[in-house]
Amino acid sequence: MEEKIITKDLLGQAIAETFEVAYAEISARQPSREQVLKIPESLAKKYHLLLYLESEKEVVVATDNPKAEGLLAKVKPIFPGKKVELAYGLPEEIEAGFIHYRKPLATRFVEIIKNHQRIAPEIIGEIIEDALAFNASDIHFEPQEKEVVIRFRIDGVLREAGRIPKEYYENILNRIKVEAHLRIDEHYAAQDGAIRYVKDEHTADLRVSIVPTLTGEKVAIRMLAEYVKSYNIYDLGLSYEDQRILEEASKKPFGMILVTGPTGSGKSTTLYAVLRSLNRPEVNITTIEDPVEYRVEGLNQIQVNPHTNLTFAEGLRSIVRQDPDIVLVGEIRDLETAEIAVNAALTGHLLLSTFHSNDAATAIPRLLDMGIEPFLLASTLEVIIAQRLVRKLCENCRYSQEVTITDLLKILPSAKKYFSGNKITLYKSKGCKSCNETGYRGRTAIFEFIKITKEMEELILNNPSGEQIWHLAKKQNAHSLFEDGLEKVKRGITTVEELLRVAQPSED
Numbered sequence: 003m004e005e006k007i008i009t010k011d012l013l014g015q016a017i018a019e020t021f022e023v024a025y026a027e028i029s030a031r032q033p034s035r036e037q038v039l040k041i042p043e044s045l046a047k048k049y050h051l052l053l054y055l056e057s058e059k060e061v062v063v064a065t066d067n068p069k070a071e072g073l074l075a076k077v078k079p080i081f082p083g084k085k086v087e088l089a090y091g092l093p094e095e096i097e098a099g100f101i102h103y104r105k106p107l108a109t110r111f112v113e114i115i116k117n118h119q120r121i122a123p124e125i126i127g128e129i130i131e132d133a134l135a136f137n138a139s140d141i142h143f144e145p146q147e148k149e150v151v152i153r154f155r156i157d158g159v160l161r162e163a164g165r166i167p168k169e170y171y172e173n174i175l176n177r178i179k180v181e182a183h184l185r186i187d188e189h190y191a192a193q194d195g196a197i198r199y200v201k202d203e204h205t206a207d208l209r210v211s212i213v214p215t216l217t218g219e220k221v222a223i224r225m226l227a228e229y230v231k232s233y234n235i236y237d238l239g240l241s242y243e244d245q246r247i248l249e250e251a252s253k254k255p256f257g258m259i260l261v262t263g264p265t266g267s268g269k270s271t272t273l274y275a276v277l278r279s280l281n282r283p284e285v286n287i288t289t290i291e292d293p294v295e296y297r298v299e300g301l302n303q304i305q306v307n308p309h310t311n312l313t314f315a316e317g318l319r320s321i322v323r324q325d326p327d328i329v330l331v332g333e334i335r336d337l338e339t340a341e342i343a344v345n346a347a348l349t350g351h352l353l354l355s356t357f358h359s360n361d362a363a364t365a366i367p368r369l370l371d372m373g374i375e376p377f378l379l380a381s382t383l384e385v386i387i388a389q390r391l392v393r394k395l396c397e398n399c400r401y402s403q404e405v406t407i408t409d410l411l412k413i414l415p416s417a418k419k420y421f422s423g424n425k426i427t428l429y430k431s432k433g434c435k436s437c438n439e440t441g442y443r444g445r446t447a448i449f450e451f452i453k454i455t456k457e458m459e460e461l462i463l464n465n466p467s468g469e470q471i472w473h474l475a476k477k478q479n480a481h482s483l484f485e486d487g488l489e490k491v492k493r494g495i496t497t498v499e500e501l502l503r504v505a506q507p508s509e510d
Contacts, residue, residue, distance in 0.1 A: 010092060018090035026054040026064035028095035032398045032436035038102040041080060049073055052099045054089055056081075064091030101135045107152065107164030121170055122177040130199055132163060133225055134206060137444070139266070140225065143178075145171060145218030156438075157393045157445050158266075168218075175212075175219055182210040190214050196293060197223075209293055226295050233275045239446040239495075241486065243479075247385055247453050252276050255327075257384035258347040260334075262359045268391050268447050269356040270295045273330060276354060277301065280328055288324055290317040291332035306332070314339040322346050331355040337373045344374055347382040361483065362388040362452040363472035370465055380454075380462040388450040390483055390504040392496045395429055396437035400494060403430050414498055416507045420488055429494035446495060448487040448505060452480055482508055 003010065011027055018025035037053045038046075041063070045051060049070055055062040061081045065073065068088040078086050104110075107128060114124045129152060133141050138154035150166045166174065179186045182195030197208040209224040235245060251259050259276070261269045274296055277287060281300045292306035292314070302324070304317050314331060315338040321329055322342070333356045334340045347353040359365040365386050369379055407424050410417040431441035452458070452475045461474055472480075487501040 014090065014092050021068045021090050023068045024062070024087070024089040026052075026062065026089040026091040028052065028054065028064060028091050028099065030397065031055070032434070033099055035102040038099050041077075043103045045076065045080075046103070047100065049076070050093060050096050051077065052091060052096045054091065056084075058084075060085045060087070062087050062089050064089050064096060066091060066093040066096060104132065104135065107132055111164055111166055115167070115170065122173040125166065125170070125174055126177060127201070129163070130206070130208070131201070133223075138225055141221075141223040143171075143174070143221035143223075145215065145220060147217060150174075150218075157440075157442055158391060159393075159440075161438075171218065175221065178210060178221055178223075179212070182208075184210070184212065189219060194293075207295070207297065209295075233271055234278050235275050238272055238275055238449075239490070240449060241481075241489065244449055244451050244486075247451055248276065248387070249279075251384040251453075252280060252352070254352060254384060256347055256350045256352055256382075258343065258353045258355070258382045259385055259387070260355055260357050260365060260383070261387045261389065262357045262362060262365045263389045264358070266391070267389055268445075269389065270332075272387065272389060272447070273354050273356065274298070277328070277330060280352075285327045286325060287328045287330070288321045288326040289330035289332070290314060290321060291330070302326075315342055318342045318346065322349075322351070326351060328352045328354070333357070334369075340369060340372055340374050344378050344382050348378065353382075359388070361468070361472075362386040362450045362480075363475060364468035366462060366471055367466065367468050370462075376463050376465060380459040383454045383462075385454060386452045388483060389447045390487075391445045391447055392487060392490070392500050392504055393442035394444045394446050394495055395431045395497065396434060396441055396443040398436040398443070399432040399434040399441065400429055401432065402427050402494070410498070413502070414507070419507070420485075428491065428498065430497065442500070446490065448483050448490065448501070450481065450483045450486065453478070484508065 003013065015025045031054070033053050037056060040053055041051050050066045052064045053061065054064040061084050063077055063086065065088055068090055074086065074088060110128050111125060114121055129141060133154055136154060136156055138156050140155040142153040142160070144151045144153065145168065149168050150171045152163045152166065153160045154163045176186045181197045184193045184195045192213045195210045197210060199206045199208055207226040209226065211222045212219050235248060240248065251257065261272050263269050281287060281298070288302040288304065290304040290306060294303045294305050297303065306312055306314060306317060314333070314335065318331060318339060319342060329346055329351050331339065331343055331353065334343055343353055343355060357365055359368050366379070370376060404425050405428055407417060407421060407426065410421065410426060431437070433439040433441045437443040452471065455478060458474060461470060483505040484501065484507045487496070487505050490496050491498055491501055
């Protein structure tokens with residue numbers, strides 16, 4: 003599956019054949035909440051059952067073990083007068099459907115408070131479980147005058163998840179501080195910490211940030227779920243050409259790969275995907291990060307600690323003496339770190355890092371402005387990647403739509419530059435239970451790659467502007483963030499509106 007030789011559905015079909023039953027492609031036909039609740043929760047979770055199809059005369063129930071003894075006899079009474087068939091469904095897709103058994107957070111909060119048992123840990127546990135179930139990237143605890151609003155960031159957009167009466171917030175806040183190893187007696191300074199959350203099959207690393215506001219201490223928790231660790235280069239949404247450039251650069255024994263973009267644009271995920279492809283027993287990989295986002299076996303990961311003077315620069319100096327082959331620096335923030343990173347890349351190490359700039363082309367002038375010598379930068383840089391995240395159309399309710407170029411010009415004035423003909427096929431979505439009526443489900447990245455060729459090296463020696471770099475990159479067939487996104491629009495992965503939210507067409 004990693005090599006894309008087979009897909010999840012092909013695997014599912016093969017397993018279904020061995021059971022001699024039909025295959026239930028749950029990801030393509032998500033059951034509604036009403037359908038899921040027709041099977042009692044206890045039975046569904048015991049036998050991994052999910053109602054897949056239902057008509058007037060027939061019902062198809064998905065399970066990951068259709069040959070379980072007496073299963074059919076247990077399911078038939080639920081649907082009297084109907085023919086019941088069992089189909090094979092992938093375990094993780096059946097599990098995803100169980101989310102509908104969860105009561106709304108507000109209801110569960112009331113039940114926990116009524117029982118007056120362990121209010122703080124139970125409420126926190128329910129919030130984290132929901133955040134994991136909905137694939138939220140962040141949890142916000144926002145104190146107001148009389149209550150605390152809980153919001154989840156899902157696919158880049160904040161949504162309210164529930165509210166807690168203000169009188170219970172202090173206990174909840176103290177519990178979070180204790181678990182994140184923060185001071186509970188500090189109420190007027192910002193604090194940062196981390197929690198390792200483990201429950202049943204769920205494991206997540208949580209980054210905790212607490213800041214004082216006028217109405218109380220606000221908590222923001224970044225969710226770093228385990229599934230991201232399994233990402234590899236093939237999962238990032240790269241075009242064939244971009245993937246080839248990245249693989250080539252990552253296989254070199256030395257040099258620098260830089261990923262640029264704003265906070266929350268998936269830079270760390272991209273770099274970890276590269277590290278995962280390079281992580282072998284014969285290679286020494288060391289990282290220095292602030293904070294360590296994903297714990298990965300086989301990597302030597304160092305956490306920045308200003309209290310002990312373990313900064314990026316000091317840590318990087320020590321790493322170079324640790325005989326590494328590959329080094330990941332969480333972020334290049336200052337000249338000192340940049341100089342050591344460039345020297346490390348020059349002395350036989352493959353160095354990966356992130357950097358803040360609006361696009362790939364402006365990263366070079368910014369590094370030169372920081373004080374990096376042009377000849378050092380030219381001889382170490384291999385590739386610069388800029389990226390952003392866009393929401394993906396929900397595959398369950400997506401449909402194609404023919405639009406005229408006139409209609410498209412209203413939202414994209416430069417449409418004629420990118421589309422030919424008067425009628426264009428684009429994709430939209432209706433909104434359904436599967437995507438919480440938003441029309442979007444999940445995110446993917448759009449990319450801009452600048453490969454450092456001989457001509458680009460010569461240009462860097464002359465202290466070029468971002469425009470000069472991009473002009474040469476375009477000549478060498480580089481595409482912009484917007485152009486990469488537009489390819490994903492044409493393939494039905496996202497929409498023009500969503501693309502315009504994160505990237506703009508170039509003016510040339």
